[in-house]
Each structure stands twice: as C-alpha cells, then as structure tokens.
Amino acid sequence: MSEHPNVALARDSYDALAKGDLDYIRDHLLTDDVIFHIPGRGSLAGDYQGKEQVINYLSRFTEAAGKSMRxxxxxxxxxxxxVAALLRIRGERGDRVLDERGVHVFRITDGKISERWSYPHDSQIIDEFFA
Structure with missing residues (x-):
C-alpha cells in the first residue's frame, strides 16, 4: 500500500527541516498564503502568515534549536x-534537554501546505526550552 500524498508532503517537510533546507520548503512545499500557528508565550509563539514569515520563523526555530532538534x-x-502527524519532539540546547510529544495538523491545498497548527503536549516545556 502506498503512502497517502498528504503524508508524503508532511514527511518531506520534516526531512527538509532536519537538513536545514528551508529553500526547498519555501519553493516546493508551501502555498504563497501559508499560515503557521505556534502556541505558547515564548519568543517563537504566534501566527506566521505568508512564505516569508513562515520561513523566517523556521529559520529562527532551527537557529535556536541547533542541529539537535528533530x-x-x-x-x-x-x-x-x-494530515495530522503524531510526533515526538527532541532536542538539546546547552544543558537543556527536550523530549516532548505533540501533534501537527496540516491543511493541504493543491498539493502544498497552506496551514499548520502545532499542539505540543505541554507548550510551557517548549517555551522554557527556547527561553
């Protein structure tokens, strides 16, 4: 049985993020009017609309998380x-260790990501990790 195309799209986004390939994400995976919803009260929380804002968020996220984040x-x-992804979120920043679970829900429009909601199990843990 082959993988649903929307699952492949979500998986591609995680693979590209792990490689730091934000150009691929921008050019191939996102609609022009994409929106990411990031919960919490930390420096990365908020709504990001449009490719430029989403890529800026992802850049800040990967810079803050370093190469250990996955x-x-x-x-x-x-x-x-x-498509909903049930996932484990792991990373290390100095003496901080993150091992959290969560869900990402993607809205797919014409074969691209048009919206993503993040639902960590405990958004306070995420905020503290990035503080």
Missing part, C-alpha cells in the same frame, strides 16, 4: 485536505 513522527492520519 521531529520524529510516530504515525499519520490523512484525508484529502488534512
């Missing part, structure tokens, strides 16, 4: 317009 999807739920 999203490890456990499973996916997919439909024609959405």
């Amino acid at each position: 999203f490890e999807p456990d499973s996916f739920l997919a439909s024609e317009e959405q």
Whole structure:
C-alpha cells in the first residue's frame, strides 16, 4: 500500500527541516498564503502568515534549536485536505534537554501546505526550552 500524498508532503517537510533546507520548503512545499500557528508565550509563539514569515520563523526555530532538534513522527492520519502527524519532539540546547510529544495538523491545498497548527503536549516545556 502506498503512502497517502498528504503524508508524503508532511514527511518531506520534516526531512527538509532536519537538513536545514528551508529553500526547498519555501519553493516546493508551501502555498504563497501559508499560515503557521505556534502556541505558547515564548519568543517563537504566534501566527506566521505568508512564505516569508513562515520561513523566517523556521529559520529562527532551527537557529535556536541547533542541529539537535528533530521531529520524529510516530504515525499519520490523512484525508484529502488534512494530515495530522503524531510526533515526538527532541532536542538539546546547552544543558537543556527536550523530549516532548505533540501533534501537527496540516491543511493541504493543491498539493502544498497552506496551514499548520502545532499542539505540543505541554507548550510551557517548549517555551522554557527556547527561553
């Protein structure tokens, strides 16, 4: 059984982020009017609209997280317009260690990511990790 195309799209976004390939994400995976919703009260929390803002957020995220940060999807739920990734979020920053679970929900429009909601199990842990 082949993978649902929306699952492949979400998986591609995680793979490109792990490689630091933000150009690929911008040029191939996002709609022009994409929106990312990042919960919490930390410096990275907020809504990011448009490719420029989303890529800026991802750049700040990867810079703050360093090369140790990774999203490890456990499973996916997919439909024609959405995909949810149940994932483990891991990273290290100096003496801080992150090992958290969460969900990303993607809205897919014409084969690209048009919206993403992040739902960490505990957004305070994420805020503290990036503080």
